[in-house]
Amino acid sequence: MAAPDLGALVPDTERLAADLAALAAYRNPDAPGWTREVFTDPYRSERDWVRDRMRDAGLEVRVDAAGNVIGRLAGTSPSAPPLVTGSHTDTVHGGGRFDGVVGVLGGIEVARRLRETGTRLTRDLYVIDFLGEEANTFGISCLGSRAIAGALTGAHLDRRDAGGRRLGDVMAGFGADPDGALRQAWPAGGVHAYLELHIEQGPVLERQGVSLGVVTAIAGIERLLVTFDGRADHAGTTPMTERRDALAAAAQAVLTIERTACAAPVHAVSTTGRIESLPGAFNVVPERARLWAELRSVDAGWLSGVKGALASQIATEAAARGVEAATEWLTDQDPVPTTPSVQDQIAHTADELGIRWTPIPSGAGHDAAHMTPLGPLGMIFIPSRGGRSHVPEEWTDLAQIAIGVHALAATLANLDTAPG
Numbered sequence: 001m002a003a004p005d006l007g008a009l010v011p012d013t014e015r016l017a018a019d020l021a022a023l024a025a026y027r028n029p030d031a032p033g034w035t036r037e038v039f040t041d042p043y044r045s046e047r048d049w050v051r052d053r054m055r056d057a058g059l060e061v062r063v064d065a066a067g068n069v070i071g072r073l074a075g076t077s078p079s080a081p082p083l084v085t086g087s088h089t090d091t092v093h094g095g096g097r098f099d100g101v102v103g104v105l106g107g108i109e110v111a112r113r114l115r116e117t118g119t120r121l122t123r124d125l126y127v128i129d130f131l132g133e134e135a136n137t138f139g140i141s142c143l144g145s146r147a148i149a150g151a152l153t154g155a156h157l158d159r160r161d162a163g164g165r166r167l168g169d170v171m172a173g174f175g176a177d178p179d180g181a182l183r184q185a186w187p188a189g190g191v192h193a194y195l196e197l198h199i200e201q202g203p204v205l206e207r208q209g210v211s212l213g214v215v216t217a218i219a220g221i222e223r224l225l226v227t228f229d230g231r232a233d234h235a236g237t238t239p240m241t242e243r244r245d246a247l248a249a250a251a252q253a254v255l256t257i258e259r260t261a262c263a264a265p266v267h268a269v270s271t272t273g274r275i276e277s278l279p280g281a282f283n284v285v286p287e288r289a290r291l292w293a294e295l296r297s298v299d300a301g302w303l304s305g306v307k308g309a310l311a312s313q314i315a316t317e318a319a320a321r322g323v324e325a326a327t328e329w330l331t332d333q334d335p336v337p338t339t340p341s342v343q344d345q346i347a348h349t350a351d352e353l354g355i356r357w358t359p360i361p362s363g364a365g366h367d368a369a370h371m372t373p374l375g376p377l378g379m380i381f382i383p384s385r386g387g388r389s390h391v392p393e394e395w396t397d398l399a400q401i402a403i404g405v406h407a408l409a410a411t412l413a414n415l416d417t418a419p420g
C-alpha cells in the first residue's frame with residue numbers, strides 16, 4: 001500500500017472552528033466560564049451532539065456501558081489491533097473551552113480527513129469521548145477510561161458524595177449501566193497504540209516558542225481528605241492557650257502540604273483545593289474542619305513515599321493544638337511514562353511535517369494514563385496561552401490546534417503501518 005500523503009491530512013480549519021464553537025455553546029449558563037460537569041444536563045446534551053458529529057464524520061458510533069461515546073472508522077484489516085484516540089468533554093466548574101475538547105474534536109476531524117483524502121488505514125481507528133475525566137464530587141476521576149482499562153471497581157461505584165448520592169446510582173441515572181461498566185474492559189495489550197491530543201495547560205511550550213509537546217510522562221496524583229476534630233468554645237472568653245481550634249490546625253496543614261511539594265527533590269506540586277469548617281460562626285472556636293488536597297509528581301517513588309510522612313506530620317502538628325487529625329487517601333493514580341516508540345513516532349512525524357517540538361512531562365492527569373494496560377500510549381501537547389487552564393481564560397489559537405490535529409492525523413497514519 002502506498003505511503004499516506006501526510007501533508008494532505010491537514011485539517012479543515014474552518015470546520016474545526018465551527019465544531020469548537022458549537023461544542024462551547026453547551027455549558028451551564030448559571031455558572032462561570034465553561035461549566036459542563038459530568039452527569040449534568042449541559043454535559044448530557046453536549047455528548048448527544050458529539051455522537052451526531054461522529055456519525056456525520058462517517059464513524060460507526062456506540063455508547064458503552066460506562067457511558068463512553070465511541071466512534072469507529074473501519075480499517076482494511078479490522079482484525080488487526082486497532083488505533084485509538086480521544087479525550088474528554090466534561091469540564092471543571094468554571095473551566096475553559098479546550099481542555100479535553102481538542103482531543104475529541106481533533107479525533108473526529110482526523111477521521112473526516114482520512115475519509116476525504118481516501119487514506120485507508122489498515123487498522124480500525126477508534127475515537128473516544130471518555131466519560132467524566134475531571135475530578136468529581138465522588139473523588140474518582142477518569143471514570144470512562146478506567147472502565148475501558150478494567151480499573152473501575154465496585155468500591156468506586158459505592159462511593160458517595162457529600163450529598164449521600166452513590167456513584168453507581170448517579171451513573172445509572174445518567175443512562176449508563178454501572179454494573180456492565182465493571183465487565184467491559186478491553187483486552188489487555190489489544191490496542192496497537194493509543195494517542196491523545198491535549199492542550200498543555202501550562203506555560204512551557206509558549207515560553208519556548210514551540211508548537212508541539214511530545215509527552216514523556218503523565219504525573220501521578222494522590223488525593224487526600226483530612227478531618228480535624230477539636231472543641232467548640234466561646235470565641236471571646238476562651239484563652240488562646242486553651243483552645244482546640246480545628247480550623248487553625250487545618251490552616252497549618254495547608255501550609256505543610258504546600259511545603260511538602262516545595263521541598264521535594266523531584267518534580268512535585270501540591271494543592272489544597274477546598275477547606276470547610278464547623279460550626280462556621282464568628283463567635284465560636286471551630287470544632288471540626290475538613291480539607292481536600294492533592295499531591296502530584298512524575299516520580300513514583302517520591303509520590304508513594306511521601307504519603308505516610310505527610311499524614312503523620314499533619315497529625316503531630318494538630319495534636320500540638322489538642323486537635324485530632326485523620327487523613328483518608330481518596331485516589332491513587334500512579335505516574336505513567338508514555339511509550340518511547342510512540343514518543344519517537346510523534347517526534348519523527350513532527351519532523352516530517354516541519355513542526356518544532358520538545359519533550360515535556362505532563363503535570364496534568366489524563367485519560368491516557370489509564371490506557372497503559374491496553375497497549376503503547378502517547379500524548380501530543382499544543383500550547384496554552386499564558387499557561388492558563390481550568391479557568392475561563394483558557395485559550396489556544398486555532399492555528400495551533402490545527403497544527404496539533406495535523407500532527408495527530410499524520411502520527412496515527414504512521415503508527416498504522418509501524419510494527420507492533
Ligand code: HGY
Nearest residue numbers: 133134135363364365
Ligand atoms: O486534573 C487534571 O490534571 C486534569 O485536568 N483532569
Ligand code: MN
Nearest residue numbers: 099100133366
Ligand atoms: Mn483534560
Ligand code: MN
Nearest residue numbers: 092099134390
Ligand atoms: Mn482538566
